[in-house]
Amino acid sequence: MLMRMTVLGTGYLGATHAACMAELGHDVLGVDVDPSKLSKLQAGDVPFYEPGLAEVLKRNIDAGHLRFTSSYEEAAEFAEVHFLAVGTPQKRGEYAADLQYVDSVIESIGRLITRPTVIFGKSTVPVGTAERLGRRARELAPADVEVEVAWNPEFLREGHAVEDTLRPDRLVIGIDKTRPSRAEELARQIYEDTIASGTPFVLTNLATAELVKASANAFLATKISFINAIAEVCEAAGGDVTELADAIGHDDRIGRKFLNAGIGFGGGCLPKDIRAFMARAGELGADQALTFLREVDNINMRRRTQVVELARQACGGGFLGTRVAVLGAAFKPESDDVRDSPALNVAGQIQLQGAAVSVYDPKAIENSRKLFPTLDYRTSLREACEGADVVLVLTEWSEFRQLNPSELAGLVRSRRIIDGRNCLDATQWVEAGWRYRGLGRKMQADWSV
Ligand code: UDX
Numbered sequence: 001m002l003m004r005m006t007v008l009g010t011g012y013l014g015a016t017h018a019a020c021m022a023e024l025g026h027d028v029l030g031v032d033v034d035p036s037k038l039s040k041l042q043a044g045d046v047p048f049y050e051p052g053l054a055e056v057l058k059r060n061i062d063a064g065h066l067r068f069t070s071s072y073e074e075a076a077e078f079a080e081v082h083f084l085a086v087g088t089p090q091k092r093g094e095y096a097a098d099l100q101y102v103d104s105v106i107e108s109i110g111r112l113i114t115r116p117t118v119i120f121g122k123s124t125v126p127v128g129t130a131e132r133l134g135r136r137a138r139e140l141a142p143a144d145v146e147v148e149v150a151w152n153p154e155f156l157r158e159g160h161a162v163e164d165t166l167r168p169d170r171l172v173i174g175i176d177k178t179r180p181s182r183a184e185e186l187a188r189q190i191y192e193d194t195i196a197s198g199t200p201f202v203l204t205n206l207a208t209a210e211l212v213k214a215s216a217n218a219f220l221a222t223k224i225s226f227i228n229a230i231a232e233v234c235e236a237a238g239g240d241v242t243e244l245a246d247a248i249g250h251d252d253r254i255g256r257k258f259l260n261a262g263i264g265f266g267g268g269c270l271p272k273d274i275r276a277f278m279a280r281a282g283e284l285g286a287d288q289a290l291t292f293l294r295e296v297d298n299i300n301m302r303r304r305t306q307v308v309e310l311a312r313q314a315c316g317g318g319f320l321g322t323r324v325a326v327l328g329a330a331f332k333p334e335s336d337d338v339r340d341s342p343a344l345n346v347a348g349q350i351q352l353q354g355a356a357v358s359v360y361d362p363k364a365i366e367n368s369r370k371l372f373p374t375l376d377y378r379t380s381l382r383e384a385c386e387g388a389d390v391v392l393v394l395t396e397w398s399e400f401r402q403l404n405p406s407e408l409a410g411l412v413r414s415r416r417i418i419d420g421r422n423c424l425d426a427t428q429w430v431e432a433g434w435r436y437r438g439l440g441r442k443m444q445a446d447w448s449v
Pocket of ligand 1: 154155156157158159217220224257258259260261262263264265266267268269270331332
């Protein structure tokens with residue numbers, strides 16, 4: 001059934017959700033407090049790089065299914081169904097999530113409610129938040145009006161956001177089972193087509209829905225750190241972590257996905273979410289249960305320093321006076337996001353230790369410059385590699401995977417390459433006269449030769 005709804009917060013998650021809900025045929029109003037973001041979106045411009053999103057956005061604005069506003073009055077007037085999609089960043093100097101944006105949305109919309117309303121939270125929040133927000137929304141709304149806060153966590157991956165929203169692996173709806181609830185019925189209407197196409201619909205209580213999201217991200221982070229820990233052992237023992245991952249991945253119970261060893265995970269979600277999960281477990285008196293996530297975080301951060309060390313060895317033991325080419329700045333390919341990006345972090349560390357670092361990324365240069373203005377950004381891969389003592393591939397963009405080692409050979413000062421994502425064909429590079437070093441792999445070059 002076609003419905004009217006708002007999406008409160010139009011960042012990565014909200015803009016994608018708003019456009020995709022309109023694509024499903026609903027009438028959608030996107031709401032944000034940032035006028036520059038709104039005017040871009042209203043003009044059909046996506047303020048970040050996400051393949052396919054601009055087309056969905058434009059199509060639905062033109063069809064009249066989607067528009068944007070900064071007015072919460074208009075939002076409360078427009079619909080009885082609201083999706084809450086604002087950010088929950090890590091608090092400064094603490095592990096916990098900062099809930100100020102989530103709280104402020106409830107304060108703004110809550111006091112404007114005049115008719116029965118359901119708010120579906122999509123943001124990743126510490127367990128217990130949905131129940132608290134529900135209480136607050138009921139306090140703010142008139143006493144005789146039913147207001148419900150349900151939780152509908154989002155599992156989208158950057159770079160696949162449209163596909164993940166339109167065709168998710170599962171839909172999870174958490175409701176307050178102690179009160180009368182319309183959320184299940186509404187969610188089944190909103191996602192009618194998605195459910196009809198076979199997507200599992202999982203109904204839980206509020207706490208479980210919040211924990212599903214935190215646990216999913218914790219599991220993914222653990223899987224990556226597991227293989228990176230094994231990569232360290234492979235390095236010590238002369239094994240090859242890529243072959244190992246292929247071999248264990250054949251076991252259905254393990255699976256090959258998220259077993260790519262390299263410089264580790266970054267981005268706006270996994271690092272902050274595992275930290276917020278630990279902080280919340282601590283508040284609940286269950287901190288021991290999640291101490292392993294501290295180790296997951298440690299293994300992950302250690303990858304970055306190890307790559308810096310490898311690069312130092314490649315430069316003859318010190319960075320002073322050397323030139324280092326860094327290919328990749330985004331936290332993963334098909335994204336311009338550099339939040340907690342391992343690639344940019346490594347580039348920064350090497351620069352701070354005295355090398356001249358040239359960085360190239362197909363999409364993330366502009367964002368990198370804002371975060372780390374002192375690095376030398378180049379507009380092409382070739383420019384970045386000119387005169388380099390070592391080349392580091394730190395994000396597995398297809399442009400880098402397809403690199404021809406012989407072509408690059410003439411540009412660099414020394415044919416040394418570190419494959420921080422194990423995404424290159426090592427044999428091809430070695431045959432073209434390069435000294436190649438992957439992470440946790442055989443074919444480890446002896447830099448001193
Ligand atoms: C993640 C979750 O996948 C998604 O479900 C959730 O909604 C938000 O957080 P995202 O941050 O977009 O999504 O990226 P993801 O594809 O999960 O990658 C996260 C990081 O892990 C990247 O830095 C990536 O390079 C790294 N990674 C991933 C590895 O190092 N090895 C792997 O095998 C997989």
